Amino acid sequence: xxxxxxxxxxxxxxxxxxxxxxxxxxxxxxxxxxxxxxxxxxxxxxxxxxxxxxxxxxxxxxxxxxxxxxxxxxxxxxxxxxxxxxxxxxxxxxxxxxxxxxxxxxxxxxxxxxxxxxxxxxxxxxxxxxxxxxxxxxxxxxxxxxxxxxxxxxxxxxxxxxxxxxxxxxxxxxxxxxxxxxxxxxxxxxxxxxxxxxxxxxxxxxxxxxxxxxxxxxxxxxxxxxxxxxxxxxxxxxxxxxxxxxxxxxxxxxxx
Numbered sequence: 001x002x003x004x005x006x007x008x009x010x011x012x013x014x015x016x017x018x019x020x021x022x023x024x025x026x027x028x029x030x031x032x033x034x035x036x037x038x039x040x041x042x043x044x045x046x047x048x049x050x051x052x053x054x055x056x057x058x059x060x061x062x063x064x065x066x067x068x069x070x071x072x073x074x075x076x077x078x079x080x081x082x083x084x085x086x087x088x089x090x091x092x093x094x095x096x097x098x099x100x101x102x103x104x105x106x107x108x109x110x111x112x113x114x115x116x117x118x119x120x121x122x123x124x125x126x127x128x129x130x131x132x133x134x135x136x137x138x139x140x141x142x143x144x145x146x147x148x149x150x151x152x153x154x155x156x157x158x159x160x161x162x163x164x165x166x167x168x169x170x171x172x173x174x175x176x177x178x179x180x181x182x183x184x185x186x187x188x189x190x191x192x193x194x195x196x197x198x199x200x201x202x203x204x205x206x207x208x209x210x211x212x213x214x215x216x217x218x219x220x221x222x223x224x225x226x227x228x229x230x231x232x233x234x235x236x237x238x239x240x241x242x243x244x245x246x247x248x249x250x251x252x253x254x255x256x
Contacts, residue, residue, distance in 0.1 A: 003037075006086065006087075007035045007036070007037065010035065010079075010082065010083055010086065010087075011030075011033070011035050013082045014030055014078060014079050014082055014083075015027045015030050015031050017078045017081060017082050018030065018074075018075075018078050019238075021078070023074060023078070024233070024234060024237060025150070025151070026071060026074055026075060028150065028151030028152070028237065029057070029061050029064075029065060029071070029075070029151070030055075030075065031151070032057070032058060032061070032151075033055050033056060033057050033061075033101075034055075034056040034101055035053060035054070035055060035056075036053075036054045036056065037050045037052070037053060037054070037087075038050070038051050038052040038053065038054050038095075038097060039051060050087060050088070051095070052094065052095035052096065052097055053079070053087075053094070053095070053096050053097065054097050054099055055075075055096055055097065055098050055099065056099050056100070056101040057098060057099070057100065057101055058100075058101050058141075058142075059100050059101070059103075059142075060140070060141050060142045061141065062098060062099070062100050062101075065098055066098060072096075072098070075096070076096050079091075079096060080092065080094065141153075141154065143157065143158075144157075144161075146169050146170075147169075147170060148169065148170065149170070150203070150205070150233065151237060152203050152205075152233040152234075152236040152237040152240075153169070153170075153189055153190075153203055153236070155236055155237050155240035156189070156190060156201065156203065156236050156240050156243060156244060157169055157190075158240065159240040159241050159243070159244040160190065160192065160244055162241075163244060163248065165192060165193070165194055165248065166192070166193040166194075167190050167191065167192045167193070168190065168191040168192075168193075169189070169190055170187055170188070170189065170190075171187065171188065171191050172185060172186075172187055173185070173186045173187065173188065173191075173220070175219075175222075175223065186216060186219055186220070188200045188201075188202060188220070189201060189202050189203045190202075191225075192247070192248075192251060194248060194251045194252060194255075195252075195255060196255075197227070197251060197252075197254050197255045198225050198227075199225065199226075199227030199228065199229070199247070199250070199251040199254065200217075200220060200225060200227065200228040200229070201229055201231070201243075201244075201247050202228065202229065202230045202231070203230075203231060203232075203233050203236050204230050204231065204232055204233060205233045213230060226254055227250060227251045227254045229246075229247050229250060231243050231247075
């Protein structure tokens, strides 16, 4: 009874509805989900019927949604809004069931995991982000064994991967000048190397941070990284290819 075309349309419209009403972060959660109708058997109906929607999420995202009633309520409200009449006539009683999207099993996966466990203590990628998230009871998002603070960052990472350029996501930079960790440590969204020239691509989530951002930019420029570009999070999420292409063109002009 499952209808793949209907599921695809519901998925696409659900994400768009969240974006249209300003819930971009929640749209980012749902865009990577897999949807499947739950089905139950009814002797009265004489067969199977749709009894709910299963929303399969990556483990890191699932843990966030499961603990947050507000996120669940907003996601549900907008699904009910777009699915009314397409699945059930009265969607108010229609259940959404969140489940973990199981990982595919690659060859020799145990060996790969053992390597990651043995070397995980040496990693400082996303260290500052992880500490900030921990204070707020949250977890970074994991994509391709890398930590990220948002889906916008993942979109940019995917485009940088596609371009074949060398890049460092959420790297911890240290220049010991004051002896104070939060003044001597900086974390950028992406450090990119193009033919030996380094540049920084930052994703901006907050307005009116001009002075703070300029101070951070100056800290890196002092060490010779002169190409530092800021892009709005919404543009990075919706137009990642355009953002990366523009950034690489600008970075290429800084070649020595």
